[in-house]
Amino acid sequence: MSKPLILVINDDGIHAPGLRALIKAVRQLGDLVIVAPDKPMSGMSHAVTLNTPLRVHKLKEEEGYAEYSCNGTPADCAKLGHKAIIGRKPDLLVSGINHGSNASVNVVYSGTMAAVIEGAMENVPSIGFSLNDYSINADFSKCEPYILSIARKVLENGLPDYTCLNVNIPAVNGSPIKGIKIVRQALAYWEESFEHRKDPHERDYFWLSGTFRNRDNGEDTDEWALRNNYVSVVPLHFDLTSHKTIPLLRDWETGNLN
Amino acid sequence: MSKPLILVINDDGIHAPGLRALIKAVRQLGDLVIVAPDKPMSGMSHAVTLNTPLRVHKLKEEEGYAEYSCNGTPADCAKLGHKAIIGRKPDLLVSGINHGSNASVNVVYSGTMAAVIEGAMENVPSIGFSLNDYSINADFSKCEPYILSIARKVLENGLPDYTCLNVNIPAVNGSPIKGIKIVRQALAYWEESFEHRKDPHERDYFWLSGTFRNRDNGEDTDEWALRNNYVSVVPLHFDLTSHKTIPLLRDWETGNLN
Numbered sequence: 001m002s003k004p005l006i007l008v009i010n011d012d013g014i015h016a017p018g019l020r021a022l023i024k025a026v027r028q029l030g031d032l033v034i035v036a037p038d039k040p041m042s043g044m045s046h047a048v049t050l051n052t053p054l055r056v057h058k059l060k061e062e063e064g065y066a067e068y069s070c071n072g073t074p075a076d077c078a079k080l081g082h083k084a085i086i087g088r089k090p091d092l093l094v095s096g097i098n099h100g101s102n103a104s105v106n107v108v109y110s111g112t113m114a115a116v117i118e119g120a121m122e123n124v125p126s127i128g129f130s131l132n133d134y135s136i137n138a139d140f141s142k143c144e145p146y147i148l149s150i151a152r153k154v155l156e157n158g159l160p161d162y163t164c165l166n167v168n169i170p171a172v173n174g175s176p177i178k179g180i181k182i183v184r185q186a187l188a189y190w191e192e193s194f195e196h197r198k199d200p201h202e203r204d205y206f207w208l209s210g211t212f213r214n215r216d217n218g219e220d221t222d223e224w225a226l227r228n229n230y231v232s233v234v235p236l237h238f239d240l241t242s243h244k245t246i247p248l249l250r251d252w253e254t255g256n257l258n
Numbered sequence: 259m260s261k262p263l264i265l266v267i268n269d270d271g272i273h274a275p276g277l278r279a280l281i282k283a284v285r286q287l288g289d290l291v292i293v294a295p296d297k298p299m300s301g302m303s304h305a306v307t308l309n310t311p312l313r314v315h316k317l318k319e320e321e322g323y324a325e326y327s328c329n330g331t332p333a334d335c336a337k338l339g340h341k342a343i344i345g346r347k348p349d350l351l352v353s354g355i356n357h358g359s360n361a362s363v364n365v366v367y368s369g370t371m372a373a374v375i376e377g378a379m380e381n382v383p384s385i386g387f388s389l390n391d392y393s394i395n396a397d398f399s400k401c402e403p404y405i406l407s408i409a410r411k412v413l414e415n416g417l418p419d420y421t422c423l424n425v426n427i428p429a430v431n432g433s434p435i436k437g438i439k440i441v442r443q444a445l446a447y448w449e450e451s452f453e454h455r456k457d458p459h460e461r462d463y464f465w466l467s468g469t470f471r472n473r474d475n476g477e478d479t480d481e482w483a484l485r486n487n488y489v490s491v492v493p494l495h496f497d498l499t500s501h502k503t504i505p506l507l508r509d510w511e512t513g514n515l516n
Contacts (some may be wrong), residue, residue, distance in 0.1 A: 045304035
């Protein structure tokens, strides 16, 4: 039986330590094609590059392993890796390890998770990994047994159609990770503040900044799992419909108004 | 009673005809603050600007009306408009009119709809409008009665918490729009192709291109409504959890693996 072919993406860029830790882990599971942005692309969400040509550089190639950088976004890297570089459906797509949380509402802003949702759109079994540790010396190595456990289960069992996984690993210092919980996305938000400054030419500018606020204390949420030292696994889809709202708006339907 | 305060955003940029048509329509409903990108930002999805200062230029101010351009993304414009320019919760956020479809899976890539989802995160009643006409001479004026009908209902009734609306208006030529349908997001995808070219220096580059493919013939979908000359209204939320998948993965839970 041939080895699984695994497409590896991230949003922190080709040189990020989190990507190296992910490569080290999944190298044990199959052949790898890495396609990563040539610079950090955090907060790029599902942006795609429509007005600029995409450039791809092959950085390394050996038996069962090839590594490329790309000037595009994480979603571009997922599309390019699948359609232009590999040219067939990979057996697995993994993205990360993101340097910081993609739990709860962070998933909406995440380039790491956009690459994973791209995979789900193409029905490629896809998993995003994030370590909820913002320290410059974050220790990605402790993620490995959880990456292997989850990636092996996905390779063996697949995932439901058009579904992918958002895996967040807690920042624990000293205390052990307690295990894996299957949970839902917590309802949270970023409370933005804009720092208003003047540049040396007396022109105004703003820095976007914010504080994460959780509105959801459910024990079935990713935020609860992470706060309690569990790895959170949220199955995601890309149907944004609020189905329960549809019947509430039914009487807004009209005929022609022109 | 004071007039409603309406925040107006788009992703095609401050000079786009679709924005002008939206302003003309909603000017009848309240006071307006427009915050739009200073250049086209299609396909930017929910990207936010974390590494570059945001600049805002006031272009116009008169009684009940102010217009600003910003160097950020549509999501930045929504955040800045609400938090740094208005400084209080607007009564309504509208975005568009997008030049092209944001129905079905397009919502994931859309800057127009990211601004609307930003509104929902802050519990501001928010609506995105798109005209499914890619022609350079697209006639945005026929959208007005539908914009007014839907925006008035939202101003009167509000929307459920953390919910917003994705409104798409069909490209009809000659035949009349039949009315408004409340529907769900169709399951569709973009079949990408990458055009591989050589630049004048013999270096490779790729253009991202693609064909829209609908996998979903449900008569309760936005794609069905639009194909049948109805305006589609999809209520959206930002919980990406595939709730039905959670019980299927329950036995993937483990204890500590380190």
